[in-house]
Amino acid sequence: MRLPFYFLAALLGGGLCPAAAQAQTASDTDLELYGSWRLHANYVSVDESSNPEGDGELGLTDAYSRLGAKLRFGDEAIKITARYEVNINSADLELGDPSFFDDEDSRLYSVKAEGKFGTVLVGKDWLPYYNNIGYPVDYFSSIYAGYTTYAYFREHQITYITPRVNGFSGSLARMQRTGGGAKGWHYALSYVKNGVTLAAGREDMDGAEADTQGVALSYTHKDWYLAGKYEKNDIAGTIYNGFVQYRRGPYSFKAGLGLGDQYSGDTYHLGVDYHLNAQFKLFTEFYAEELNYALLRNDAQRASDYFGAGGFGVRQNGKAILTGFRWDFSFRPQHHQ
Template sequence: MQQKQKHATKLTLKTLVLAMASTAPASVLAAVDIDFYGSLRMQAEAVHPDSSAEFANGGNSSYSNIRDAYSRLGITANWQANDAINVFGQLEVPIDTANFKIQDPYDDRRDLRVAQVGVSGDFGTLAYGQMWLPFYNAISYKVDRFSTYYSGYATLAFFRAFNTVSYYSPDFNGVSFGAGAVIKDTSDRADTFDDNRYQFTATYNANGTDFSIGIEQVDDNKDTRLLGAALGQQIDNLYLGIKLEQSSAKGSADANVFNLYADYTFNDYTFKAMYADVDGFGGQIFHLGADYQYSKNLKTFIEFYQQESVNALAAEKAGGSGSFRNPLGDFEPDAKKGGGKAVAVGFRYDF
């Protein structure tokens, strides 16, 4: 979440969609399976900075307000070209319900979450566009299981990227592989990078055990690299997750990440807890929560979140990047610390 982002433009995507729709044969369009979906996620929160902490734009007053927790609207399309090949596409946009805008609640320059096309079959899945990355899917996702805005920050991995090619292999007796290449992009789009990035993951998933290792290699002059290993273990109603990451680059000290997560489901309730230690992005992090599954589509939740230094906490209705960037703490050498805590209650409605 902490990466430098660039402004997202809509014209290219809109033009592409219109062109595809206008040139596709009617028989093909009739055979396309189209699904619309959405998820409305909101929270009311009380945020309390530590006495030694300060927001990036100044001040350290506590506040209570509402915040979006990653609401989204999307559409998927699937076309079975033949018995062996399925062609698919997906478009998903963020809805910042607290600010009433089409933008990500972390970075207001993002107006796309996913925009990808691909093919799948017995050979696996090959896709291009803006998507979730293989390293996050295999490593970070195993401990990204909370419900509030504050879920998923205890990592050094990037979540999604534009201009990406990914491949996921079929399952070989529980063993599968993922690979991705993020192609450098000098445009003003969000989720782009100045250097090519290459990812590879290997996963074993069987009988409740989900173990993965992964690497991201950046094509720069610093040999920047991120290594990761994660285990998710389901034991009846108990889930345990452990994650390790190490980021290295020439001329810089290594940054290490450790996560220990657990949740337990009892009837319609799920109780969650995580401890994490993230070098350079949050320090020691404590996260507690409980979900209540009111119905198939509706979930309510309450969570407590605490960070030692700059990480997820931000000023009222602001985020960690973009024009409304105002996190608690900052990365400048002379910046005040970003320690603080938050309590949030909210709901999630999927449709």
């Protein structure tokens, strides 16, 4: 059942190849190697733990470190970007997603073409629903960021994004879970004006798998950023999320709230980032969840190795206090015409 998806990807990619080749001869080729090292020390506590040594645990956790490469070429008519990125779990000194939600060590692999026609993307990358609905409230620095949506977020896809006209832009994607899993469609529409972004989206899965739909509203003004999200899943129900960020000098102060999540229960998230420069920052956060979901044991080998006893969805009132750093780096080994 994976053949139709990859046949379409190959067909679309083949259609772009002549234009890509022409663009490459007309302008520069730019290769960028990059990475992001994100690590924090944390103390996690629950009402009753799955660890016989006690209900609190001190550990070291990776927060989605990655290494990647981008190859860009093109001209004013069309710009091509090929991208590859691998998950790094620096706390355990191994490849892989530290939250275990990604089925692959390879985090991203995609080819994107941009021009007056809009954007076409083929490969594994961030899906339109997440980009428009999930991301506006996903600004924290720790591993506990990103637990804000029922929808899939980084999967195989063929996506088309329209140019933005009078503030409006639409996205359409055919997606498939990594490993040949479930398939579905993503639709999103956004409107941007005067610092306000309003977006609506739907994840429409094939067959009996639950669908998800949501809306997000965000506002940016000087040092302030505010965002809210409403999301409904056919089976899991409704989530309400709010987020606010205020930047003052090198500091970013953040607060997040999640209500109604059937996976984690209500969640509360506070954080402060200190930016030493554009590439390096320190951060400290407090995270709390009602139900076993995001808080895993230090020796976790899968997403279900919860620190709280009883397994998924059991009320253990988990809390985490953490401090860590993020270092973004990149270099260009060559640049030629």
